[in-house]
Amino acid sequence: MNTGVTQLLSDPERKFNAKELAALAAYFRVVMFDTLHDRGTGHWGGAASSAELTTSLYFNRMNIKTDESKWEDRDRLILSKGHASMNLYTILANRGFFPTEELATFRKLDSRLQGHPCMKKLPGVDMSTGALGHGISIGLGMAMAAKVTNRSFWTYVLVGEGCLNEGQSWEAIMSAAKFKPKNFVLMVDYNKVQLDGTEEEIMPLGSLSDKLKSFGWNVCPHAYDGNNTEDVLSSYDWMDQDDVWPKAVIYDTIKGKGISFTEGKSSWHGAVIDDDSYAKGIVELKKDLQNKEAVL
Amino acid sequence: MSVAMREAFGKKLVELGATCPELVVLDADVSSSTKSGLFGNAYPDRFFNIGVAEANMVDIAAGMATAGLRPVVNAFSIFLALKATDQIRNTLCYNNLPVVIAGAYGGLSDSFDGASHQSICDIAIMRAMPNMQVIVPSDARQAELALEYALKQDGPVFIRLNRNPMPDLPASDEIGTVVCSEGSDVTIAANGITASFANEAAALLAKEGIKAEVLSVPMVKPLDVESIKKSVAKTGKLLCVEEHALMGGFSSAVSEAFMKQGICCIFDAIGIEDRFTESGPYEPLLAKYGISAENIANRAKALCK
Numbered sequence: 001m002n003t004g005v006t007q008l009l010s011d012p013e014r015k016f017n018a019k020e021l022a023a024l025a026a027y028f029r030v031v032m033f034d035t036l037h038d039r040g041t042g043h044w045g046g047a048a049s050s051a052e053l054t055t056s057l058y059f060n061r062m063n064i065k066t067d068e069s070k071w072e073d074r075d076r077l078i079l080s081k082g083h084a085s086m087n088l089y090t091i092l093a094n095r096g097f098f099p100t101e102e103l104a105t106f107r108k109l110d111s112r113l114q115g116h117p118c119m120k121k122l123p124g125v126d127m128s129t130g131a132l133g134h135g136i137s138i139g140l141g142m143a144m145a146a147k148v149t150n151r152s153f154w155t156y157v158l159v160g161e162g163c164l165n166e167g168q169s170w171e172a173i174m175s176a177a178k179f180k181p182k183n184f185v186l187m188v189d190y191n192k193v194q195l196d197g198t199e200e201e202i203m204p205l206g207s208l209s210d211k212l213k214s215f216g217w218n219v220c221p222h223a224y225d226g227n228n229t230e231d232v233l234s235s236y237d238w239m240d241q242d243d244v245w246p247k248a249v250i251y252d253t254i255k256g257k258g259i260s261f262t263e264g265k266s267s268w269h270g271a272v273i274d275d276d277s278y279a280k281g282i283v284e285l286k287k288d289l290q291n292k293e294a295v296l
Numbered sequence: 297m298s299v300a301m302r303e304a305f306g307k308k309l310v311e312l313g314a315t316c317p318e319l320v321v322l323d324a325d326v327s328s329s330t331k332s333g334l335f336g337n338a339y340p341d342r343f344f345n346i347g348v349a350e351a352n353m354v355d356i357a358a359g360m361a362t363a364g365l366r367p368v369v370n371a372f373s374i375f376l377a378l379k380a381t382d383q384i385r386n387t388l389c390y391n392n393l394p395v396v397i398a399g400a401y402g403g404l405s406d407s408f409d410g411a412s413h414q415s416i417c418d419i420a421i422m423r424a425m426p427n428m429q430v431i432v433p434s435d436a437r438q439a440e441l442a443l444e445y446a447l448k449q450d451g452p453v454f455i456r457l458n459r460n461p462m463p464d465l466p467a468s469d470e471i472g473t474v475v476c477s478e479g480s481d482v483t484i485a486a487n488g489i490t491a492s493f494a495n496e497a498a499a500l501l502a503k504e505g506i507k508a509e510v511l512s513v514p515m516v517k518p519l520d521v522e523s524i525k526k527s528v529a530k531t532g533k534l535l536c537v538e539e540h541a542l543m544g545g546f547s548s549a550v551s552e553a554f555m556k557q558g559i560c561c562i563f564d565a566i567g568i569e570d571r572f573t574e575s576g577p578y579e580p581l582l583a584k585y586g587i588s589a590e591n592i593a594n595r596a597k598a599l600c601k
């Protein structure tokens with residue numbers, strides 16, 4: 001680990017600025033790529049895509065307690081795209097929910113780090129996911145519960161556009177506009193690449209923003225760059241500016257972000273990282289990390 | 297005739313709502329059928345009509361359960377079992393969340409609506425999910441007891457309810473096997489509302505000098521093997537009766553347990569054979585598919601030959 005990020009992570013509780021978040025996300029990509037290569041199993045493309053989104057939530061925005069992972073008033077994140085588990089695990093470990101050494105057990109027998117996140121096994125996981133399409137409904141239930149119990153925690157649901165192919169997602173989107181719970185935010189990691197191919201090839205969404213608006217959501221006026229932490233932080237300003245619920249933020253992202261030959265490629269959705277690709281890829285990721293640390 | 301289970305269940309929800317502020321009730325646009333609407337009238341802030349979207353409803357309930365609420369979801373049993381299977385398994389059961397799944401119109405009880413609405417594979421589906429408990433009450437009182445029991449559990453419970461008023465059985469204080477009549481010739485283990493037909497069958501059999509022991513067994517999972525075992529130790533013969541397909545339901549559960557424990561007995565099972573059912577008045581429909589006092593008596597008699 002380079003000293004820049006080492007120093008940042010010596011106090012993971014504090015609220016980080018955009019440059020620091022960018023360096024952290026770059027560092028987490030290195031850890032993810034390393035671990036996925038070592039383990040020979042897991043999903044790189046979607047994990048790399050959402051690195052800035054999850055990093056910014058956990059290191060800038062969410063109100064959580066790592067020593068009390070079930071704290072009733074905590075903010076919640078549902079990673080509806082559960083195949084990006086390595087992204088969530090890397091964040092949770094570095095945030096302090098469990099030792100970073102445990103990342104090496106990913107997908108091993110008896111590990112708490114299941115292929116897809118399991119809330120019964122791993123502290124910090126707010127909901128088990130893996131089967132796509134559940135997240136918005138579950139998050140809606142949490143946000144509705146906040147109202148019944150007079151609490152004010154936030155619930156964030158992170159989906160990919162593939163997750164939005166599922167009919168249940170739209171049932172949930174429809175019903176969220178009926179119940180309008182406060183502090184409920186849908187975040188779309190819109191990298192436009194699914195498992196088998198591009199969104200255009202697999203299931204074109206048309207205008208996602210218009211669809212969400214027509215379902216009655218308060219949708220961000222323009223898409224944010226989800227791989228740019230400055231932009232992600234400005235999306236938070238938008239979230240905080242009014243009291244009209246539910247809110248949806250669309251983030252343009254790049255699947256496989258950070259490595260030239262994995263970017264935008266569905267073949268890198270869940271491919272095993274071979275030694276050759278690793279050797280080339282890790283150089284690019286480390287270079288990016290150096291650049292981001294240099295401007296801290 | 298007692299009140300219908302759904303009526304009793306709806307009223308019990310209202311009663312429990314008064315002392316349990318965490319109790320929330322969800323329905324999928326059938327609350328006037330399931331009677332969960334009674335709760336909605338009494339506690340509008342804790343009642344949520346999710347629309348015709350069973351999968352969405354179950355996951356919303358799951359989210360609520362993680363935040364300290366005690367949800368009861370209501371819909372037609374077949375649609376919960378078939379449209380929300382993934383949600384029930386991967387969200388409720390995997391995370392062992394305390395959500396009560398109240399499956400209305402179980403078995404053939406939505407008789408006139410026909411095969412699309414008749415729920416004869418719900419028990420098989422629910423049984424196959426780890427952490428799930430499965431209860432099939434036999435009368436209104438058992439439905440109330442089942443709800444009280446379910447709300448005390450730490451994980452998911454499926455309660456399969458019936459649409460129509462059925463005769464009351466001997467009362468009990470908690471949900472579990474009820475010995476409706478004692479006998480030494482043959483055991484009739486009846487699941488759900490089939491118990492009342494089994495009781496009538498026992499009366500028919502008595503006229504022919506056959507003493508049948510009738511057990512009403514609502515707990516399918518965990519199965520009350522002990523009670524059935526005890527009775528069979530006496531009679532050596534067992535007839536299981538259920539308002540469900542013969543694959544994977546109550547009789548399957550009993551056979552699995554008996555085989556595993558090496559219990560031998562003369563055995564038969566009445567349930568829906570491997571076919572689709574149809575529209576019709578409830579009791580004649582049940583009878584056509586084998587669930588009648590006469591058929592139960594005949595099949596029990598055959599075991600005694």
Ligand SMILES: Cc1ncc(C[n+]2csc(CCOP(=O)(O)OP(=O)(O)O)c2C)c(N)n1
Binds near residue numbers: 047049162164191255
């Ligand atoms: C219900 C379900 N069907 C299929 C899959 C297999 N699967 C895993 S990821 C994926 C594509 C996901 O695409 P997207 O949501 O856009 O995720 P991202 O591109 O961000 O990785 C599919 C089809 C699944 N996990 N769940």
